[in-house]
Amino acid sequence: xxxxxxxxxxxxxxxxxxxxxxxxxxxxxxxxxxxxxxxxxxxxxxxxxxxxxxxxxxxxxxxxxxxxxxxxxxxxxxxxxxxxxxxxxxxxxxxxxxxxxxxxxxxxxxxxxxxxxxxxxxxxxxxxx
Amino acid sequence: xxxxxxxxxxxxxxxxxxxxxxxxxxxxxxxxxxxxxxxxxxxxxxxxxxxxxxxxxxxxxxxxxxxxxxxxxxxxxxxxxxxxxxxxxxxxxxxxxxxxxxxxxxxxxxxxxxxxxxxxxxxxxxxxx
Numbered sequence: 001x002x003x004x005x006x007x008x009x010x011x012x013x014x015x016x017x018x019x020x021x022x023x024x025x026x027x028x029x030x031x032x033x034x035x036x037x038x039x040x041x042x043x044x045x046x047x048x049x050x051x052x053x054x055x056x057x058x059x060x061x062x063x064x065x066x067x068x069x070x071x072x073x074x075x076x077x078x079x080x081x082x083x084x085x086x087x088x089x090x091x092x093x094x095x096x097x098x099x100x101x102x103x104x105x106x107x108x109x110x111x112x113x114x115x116x117x118x119x120x121x122x123x124x125x126x127x128x129x
Numbered sequence: 130x131x132x133x134x135x136x137x138x139x140x141x142x143x144x145x146x147x148x149x150x151x152x153x154x155x156x157x158x159x160x161x162x163x164x165x166x167x168x169x170x171x172x173x174x175x176x177x178x179x180x181x182x183x184x185x186x187x188x189x190x191x192x193x194x195x196x197x198x199x200x201x202x203x204x205x206x207x208x209x210x211x212x213x214x215x216x217x218x219x220x221x222x223x224x225x226x227x228x229x230x231x232x233x234x235x236x237x238x239x240x241x242x243x244x245x246x247x248x249x250x251x252x253x254x255x256x257x258x
Contacts, residue, residue, distance in 0.1 A: 027219060030212050037205065045251040050190075052182040055175045072169070079162045086155060107166075115169045118176035 022081060029078035036071040060126035065119050072115040080108040150233045154211045157204035164201040199248065206243040210236040 002009070047054060059068065083104045091097040142148070167189070174185035188194060214232050217223050223232055 027216060030216060034209065034213070037209065041202075041205065041247060042250075045247055045254055047254055049254075050186065052175060052179060055171075055182075059172070059175060068172075072172075075165050075168075079158075079165055082155075082158045083162055086159060111165065111169045115172050118169075118172040121176040122172075 022084075026078065026081045029074050029081070032070075032074050033078055036067065036074060039067060040071055056122050056126050057128060059119055059122045065123040068119045069116045072119070073112055076108045076112045076115075080105055083108075145230075147229050147233050150211060150214075150236060153207065154215070157208040157211075160201065160204040161208055164204070167198075167201070202247055202251070203240070203244050206240045206247070207236070210239045210243070 043058070047058060058064065084101060087097060087100045087104065091100055171185060171189065174182045189198075214223075214236055217232070223229065
């Protein structure tokens with residue numbers, strides 16, 4: 001057993017370089033979302049109609065599945081971090097805050113998995129007809 | 130808990146529109162998170178049966194949801210430009226009061242312009258009509 005205090009043990013060792021991770025990821029995803037969201041908004045508003053066949057064909061076109069999955073993952077990450085800050089700022093009761101944060105993260109992960117699966121399913125099964 | 134002195138917060142400050150742009154960034158962020166859920170729902174429906182997609186079309190094509198989509202588009206335009214404003218601040222630029230006020234005005238104008246362009250494009254393609 002060490003008699004050294006926890007503080008004494010870490011002093012002078014520098015930072016673990018993880019303190020700004022939340023801040024940094026929020027910004028990096030923000031930058032990535034500029035082209036991804038603009039691409040998506042331009043393409044979706046440019047579709048001739050929104051029949052299932054048209055939408056599936058669009059999802060399966062070329063590298064669209066890659067951009068769509070990147071968009072879904074980056075959006076979810078950025079959104080989860082943002083919602084976390086909002087919950088931490090406005091939900092004051094400890095238990096409710098914890099439950100809200102865990103629920104938010106579960107829903108975001110669910111959204112990514114469901115969205116990516118949907119895109120891949122269309123990409124691998126779509127045949128024009 | 131013992132009553133402790135509070136540092137001055139929200140209610141003692143004179144209202145300035147840079148405050149409004151700040152809180153609007155959070156509000157539009159939360160709105161966009163809800164919109165992200167709609168996006169996932171749409172993709173999952175597109176990857177599912179014709180019946181599921183027809184059901185999604187009925188919901189997404191209903192007038193109240195269309196209005197929400199227009200609101201979502203507006204929230205996106207705002208969050209995009211104000212987000213760029215935040216990224217510029219993160220680089221340590223534009224933090225002077227007069228600069229922050231000017232960039233707030235630029236964000237509002239750019240938001241309206243991009244929103245009108247996208248809305249016109251969406252109307253032309255039939256997503257909103």
